Amino acid sequence: MIPVTAFAGRRVAVFGLGSSGLVSCRALMAGGADVIGFDDNARGLAEAEKAGIATADLRQQDWSKIAALVLAPGVPLTHPAPHWTVGVARNAAVEVIGDIELYCRERRRSTGATPFIAITGTNGKSTTTALTAHLFASAGYEAAAGGNIGTAVLALESPRAGRMHVIECSSFQIDLAPSLDPSVGILLNLSEDHLDRHGTFEHYAAIKERLVAGVPQNGTAIVGVDDNACQAIADRVEKAGKRVVRISVRRPLADGIYLEAEQLMLASGGTATPIASVGGIGSLRGTHNAQNAAAAAGAALALGLSTEQIQRGLRSFPGLAHRMEQVAHRGGVLFVNDSKATNADAAARALASFSNIFWIAGGKAKSGGITSLSGYFPRIRKAYLIGEAADEFAGTLEGKAPYVISRTLDVAVADAARDASAAGIADPVVLLSPACASYDQFPNFEVRGAAFRTAVESLR
Known part of the structure; x- marks a missing residue:
């Protein structure tokens, strides 16, 4: 677990006591925060009390004494209407954040040099997260995957030199992480999804864009450019002075990573060299998985893996349950x-x-x-x-x-x-x-x- 020390000695409200909410409570408590949890669901309250987490109706609290509201990602922040806790917090000028934001703050407090790869997109993000972590682990690195892929980010071991975190981020989590700043940010693709929670496609896309826009000047943003929304995002992020690696499985690129006859190619200035082949790898069947592999390879190259290490990792990737x-x-x-x-x-x-x-x-x-x-x-x-x-x-x-x-x-x-x-x-x-x-x-x-x-x- 990652103890969150950023709120040591202060009171933090946590709403949504499912698996990630309970982990957030424990991480904040381990870091010295005074935590008060609540849920509209009686089961969540019972699980919290069983875990020794104090609970109380947040409508009855003095919000002038609360430093932050940590919202579980499944709780509406904006659409179809903000959850009542969001309204209460905002009326009291209390920030509303999520577990990814807690992770980012703790990482910066401990060691900002710890490699942090964040991955989002409408489709393929879980496979890309698992594959990226596998590439580094198979090359001998200590790499842990978490976030939306299943293991709550704060349930991972603490950031430290030599440890790499590969984190899948949903749009809900990004919306609650205003200072998201990965070393490598990956945006795979965008299509209509979760509009019941974001209202419009434009709002949904703007939230996803934050992940790659938050990459620091010495980091790398990897963006799939096979849809118009992502292509526009890549252009904006590059115009902002960030290093952008474009990926495509539909066409050759003058600069970036693209697919050619089952071969991932790295192009620079119009000259392309092979990175690795995805041919004959059952766990990476289909062009969608080639896009996932291109993104993972881009992250691997950005953080120092060789093409030989990438090829070995691709061939040994077992795949994910429920995804092809x-x-x-x-x-x-x-x-x-x-x-x-x-x-x-x-x-x-x-x-x-x-x-x-x-x-x-x-x-x-x-x-x-x-x-x-x-x-x-x-x-x-x-x-x-x-x-x-x-x-x-x-x-x-x-x-x-x-x-x-x-x-x-x-x-x-x-x-x-x-x-x-x-x-x-x-x-x-x-x-x-x-x-x-x-x-x-x-x-x-x-x-x-x-x-x-x-x-x-x-x-x-």
């Missing part, structure tokens, strides 16, 4: 768990990676549904639709791709496995890439992916 995870081969059929594909843009990356697809899709639909995926419909042998979005998706697929409404995941797996085995085609793939949130039938994408794996394992 190859679950099994059964009867000549490949089963792929891409449960993390919670929007159409993420599902597009999986659909682009295979040809003969028996596609399991659906759940709690996001804005736009799957209309943007029509270019991939010829790859779909049949779709198996589940959850709340099943009828909507059926309307989109009507006349364009065969489908059946399976409603539940276990039925969809059985139906898809049967049809794929009987199809008599080369390399059939049963692909769970839902293009939807999981909340209608599962508490999160991890549980949904685990249910897919269980259903596959139970097939005869």
Whole structure:
């Protein structure tokens, strides 16, 4: 754990007592702060009290004596409306921050020289975080991954010389980290997501931009330039005097890192040299993973790894669960768990990676549904639709791709496995890439992916 000493001797309110909120409480207490926690959920309060964390209704507190409100990232800061704690804090001129901000302040207090790589984007940030940490760990560095990827940032060991932190940052976390200043900042891509929490795409993109804009003058900002929003961000950050490394998997670059025939190329002044190959690496299948690899390679080069070390690390990367995870081969059929594909843009990356697809899709639909995926419909042998979005998706697929409404995941797996085995085609793939949130039938994408794996394992 990282003790947060920045608030030693002062009172800090923490709202949202889920896993990251509880870690924030303990880290602040370990650093000498007087912590008072609260949650609208009785379970959170019970967990805090079990952990020895003082709790009280924050509406009844004297806010003139509170130095900061630490808000859990799942609690609305702006949209659809600020949580009531945000209004109370702002009325008392109390700053509202999150756990990433606490980490940044503690890092600067302890040793600003500790390498800190921060990663964001609409899609691919978890894989890029894990891959970047793996590249450094496989080269003999002490590298720890945390943040939005699963381990709360303050649950990691403290920053120190020789220790590297690779942190995934969601837009919610960035919004609560006004002084975010990574040594290397990575922005992969941007597409519409979380608009219920940010109001507009422009606001969402502006929040994401803060991560690379906060890189210090001696740092490196790595930005994917295959979408217009990120390309504009790269230009603005460079104009501000920061070192920018652009990455692309769609076109050659005069300066930056790009993909050419499964080879990552580093260009400078129009001259390109090879960095590493992603060909034949199952855990990095698809152009979306090539983008992740390009970003990770850019971070590795910025902090001193050789091209040989990068190639070895790419080839030994095991991949992440629920992200293009190859679950099994059964009867000549490949089963792929891409449960993390919670929007159409993420599902597009999986659909682009295979040809003969028996596609399991659906759940709690996001804005736009799957209309943007029509270019991939010829790859779909049949779709198996589940959850709340099943009828909507059926309307989109009507006349364009065969489908059946399976409603539940276990039925969809059985139906898809049967049809794929009987199809008599080369390399059939049963692909769970839902293009939807999981909340209608599962508490999160991890549980949904685990249910897919269980259903596959139970097939005869």
